[in-house]
Amino acid sequence: MDVMHTMPITPVLIGPLLACVWLSVRHTAFVCGGALALALAIGAWSGALGSFAFDVEYAGLLLACAVIPYAAHHRTALEAAGARAREVARSTQHLILRPLSRDLAGTHVCTRYHCAAPESDVGGDLYDVAVTPYGLRVLVGDVRGHGLEALRLTAATIAAFRELAYTAPDLPALVTDLDKRLAPELDAEDFVTAVLAEFGPGEVRLVNCGHPAPLRAGQQVELLEPFAPVPPLGLRPDPRQYRVRLQPGDRLLLYTDGLTEARAADGTLFPLLAEATRALREPLPDDALDSLYARVVAHTGARPTDDLALVLCQPAEVPVALMSTNRL
Incomplete structure (x- = not known):
C-alpha cells in the first residue's frame, strides 16, 4: 500500500x-x-x-x-x-462638529464630542448652532447607522440646517424644510432623530423629532419631554413646538443617546437625572460637561462604546417679568 x-x-x-x-x-x-x-x-x-x-x-x-x-x-x-x-x-467628523465654548446672542454655548473607542466605526451624532434673525438656534441629532454613509448624512443634515436656519420663520417650519431637504439623501430605512432649540428672552422653544428629551437644570433637574411624540426627520414628522420658561442661572442640556444608553458592566443604565444634577452644579459650563462625561466613564467602567455629543446652553439673566411660570 x-x-x-x-x-x-x-x-x-x-x-x-x-x-x-x-x-x-x-x-x-x-x-x-x-x-x-x-x-x-x-x-x-x-x-x-x-x-x-x-x-x-x-x-x-x-x-x-x-x-x-x-x-x-x-x-x-x-x-x-x-x-x-x-x-x-474621524477627522472629518471632528471638523464638522467644531467645538464651542462662547457667548452667542446672549447665551453661553459649550459643546463636547466624545468618540467611542478609536477602532470603532464612525457614528452619526451631530450638533450645530446658528445665530439667526429669530434668535439663537441649536440642533442636536443622531443619524441612524454608522460608517461613511452615516458621516455623509451627518454632513448633509448640518449643511441643510446651516442654510435653512436663517430663513425659516419658526422651528416647525425649519423642521419641515429640513425634512424636505433631506428626503432625497435618505434611503427607505434612514432617518435622523433631532431636537431643535430656539432661545428667546426668558424662554426656549423646542421641537423634538424622536430624540432624547433635553434636560433643564435650575432649582431642580427635569427632562423636557414633548407633549406629543414626533417622528424623526425622514419619516415625515408633524412638528409640534413647545415652550419652556428659563429662570436666571438655568441651563439647558441637549445630548445624544450615548448618554442615556450608557450601561455599566451589569447592564444598569446611566442614572441621568441623578448624575446630571451633580455634574451641572459645577460653576463653569466646560467643567460641568467634563464632570458629566467623567461620571459616564465611571459608570461604564471603560470608555463608552457609543459616540456622545453634549451641548450645554446657559442664557444670560432675564427680566423678572418673564419668570412668572416655569413652563408654558
Missing part, C-alpha cells in the same frame, strides 16, 4: 492558510517556508519522498505557498486602507 495514502502532506497547508488570515506578510512567508520544510520531513520519514503521489501533492503545496503571501499582502493592504479611511472619517 502506498504510504502517502495514509500520510498525506496536504493538511500541512492549514498553517499557511491560517497565517494568511491573521499574520503579516513576512510572518506568513515564514509559515509557508516552515510548511514546505515540514512536508519534506514527512515525505522523508514516511519513505514517500520522490514518489509520484508525493511529487504531485508537494507541487500543489509549493504553488499554494507561493500564492498565499500575496493574499496576505492584499488583506493587509485592505486593512490599512480601511484604517486610513476610518481615520479620515
Whole structure:
C-alpha cells in the first residue's frame, strides 16, 4: 500500500492558510517556508519522498505557498486602507462638529464630542448652532447607522440646517424644510432623530423629532419631554413646538443617546437625572460637561462604546417679568 495514502502532506497547508488570515506578510512567508520544510520531513520519514503521489501533492503545496503571501499582502493592504479611511472619517467628523465654548446672542454655548473607542466605526451624532434673525438656534441629532454613509448624512443634515436656519420663520417650519431637504439623501430605512432649540428672552422653544428629551437644570433637574411624540426627520414628522420658561442661572442640556444608553458592566443604565444634577452644579459650563462625561466613564467602567455629543446652553439673566411660570 502506498504510504502517502495514509500520510498525506496536504493538511500541512492549514498553517499557511491560517497565517494568511491573521499574520503579516513576512510572518506568513515564514509559515509557508516552515510548511514546505515540514512536508519534506514527512515525505522523508514516511519513505514517500520522490514518489509520484508525493511529487504531485508537494507541487500543489509549493504553488499554494507561493500564492498565499500575496493574499496576505492584499488583506493587509485592505486593512490599512480601511484604517486610513476610518481615520479620515474621524477627522472629518471632528471638523464638522467644531467645538464651542462662547457667548452667542446672549447665551453661553459649550459643546463636547466624545468618540467611542478609536477602532470603532464612525457614528452619526451631530450638533450645530446658528445665530439667526429669530434668535439663537441649536440642533442636536443622531443619524441612524454608522460608517461613511452615516458621516455623509451627518454632513448633509448640518449643511441643510446651516442654510435653512436663517430663513425659516419658526422651528416647525425649519423642521419641515429640513425634512424636505433631506428626503432625497435618505434611503427607505434612514432617518435622523433631532431636537431643535430656539432661545428667546426668558424662554426656549423646542421641537423634538424622536430624540432624547433635553434636560433643564435650575432649582431642580427635569427632562423636557414633548407633549406629543414626533417622528424623526425622514419619516415625515408633524412638528409640534413647545415652550419652556428659563429662570436666571438655568441651563439647558441637549445630548445624544450615548448618554442615556450608557450601561455599566451589569447592564444598569446611566442614572441621568441623578448624575446630571451633580455634574451641572459645577460653576463653569466646560467643567460641568467634563464632570458629566467623567461620571459616564465611571459608570461604564471603560470608555463608552457609543459616540456622545453634549451641548450645554446657559442664557444670560432675564427680566423678572418673564419668570412668572416655569413652563408654558
